[in-house]
Amino acid sequence: MAPRLWIMTTFSGANINPLHRQRVKGREIVVTEEPRLHLAWIHNRIFVKPLPRYLLSHAFWKTFLEEDSDQAGYSQSNLCKAATGFLRTYRYLIQHESDFHIAQQDHLRLIPKDIDWPSFCRFISELSHIEDTAVSKRYCYGELRLTRLNLYAPLLLRKFHFEQVHGQYGDFFERLYGPVLFAFATVSTILNSMQVALAADQLEASHWEAVWHVSRYFSIVSLVGAAIISSWFILLWLWIFLDEWIYTVRRKLGKKREVQSTPC
Known part of the structure; x- marks a missing residue:
């Protein structure tokens, strides 16, 4: 669906509101472990995947994401682009110290608790020069409206919905x-x-x-x-x-x- 996302949202990877703006808009931040739901929102909820600790490790990137291919034969360049794009989203989600404190709240834990604000600033500053060519196509876009994803799912995915959020x-x-x-x-x-x-x-x-x-x-x-x-x-x-x-x-x-x- 990634090549068709321009139909549903603004064609910009920077189209992401920081966490404090999510609160201003009345959105509840819901933690999800599914990458496909990261930054998808519906009504007064937005789904955010926590930043895994291993993506903050230089050794992990060197060992697992800079090889030519993995054991399953899947292109590591695609994995690296997806990880880079996901990491870049936190450059926009956490722009102020208030965003940082929201991300570290106990009921969210979007970033590890042992990271302090100055260290995070130094880390996030290195992401400021990442271009769209270095990330997967999904992360050339920011927030996605889940109602539109569900609307276009039958045409683009041959499924009744992208994500069923109504259980009753x-x-x-x-x-x-x-x-x-x-x-x-x-x-x-x-x-x-x-x-x-x-x-x-x-x-x-x-x-x-x-x-x-x-x-x-x-x-x-x-x-x-x-x-x-x-x-x-x-x-x-x-x-x-x-x-x-x-x-x-x-x-x-x-x-x-x-x-x-x-x-x-």
């Missing part, structure tokens, strides 16, 4: 309540307006002219109002959708121009 039937159907209630309210308003209009015609025959005018105009206003509100919501959704696509395509084209203009 109630959670699944709860997402449908809002659209269903909106559609039901709109249809009910239109039908009630039509009923008022038909009843008003009967009032005209009974010589209740004032009530007939009020009922007639109220039903027309209700019909027009329901149509305007429904159209506004549809146009608003289309505007947001198209605006995101235009921005995404511009970023994609901008990245291509940057690559083409970079001297070999």
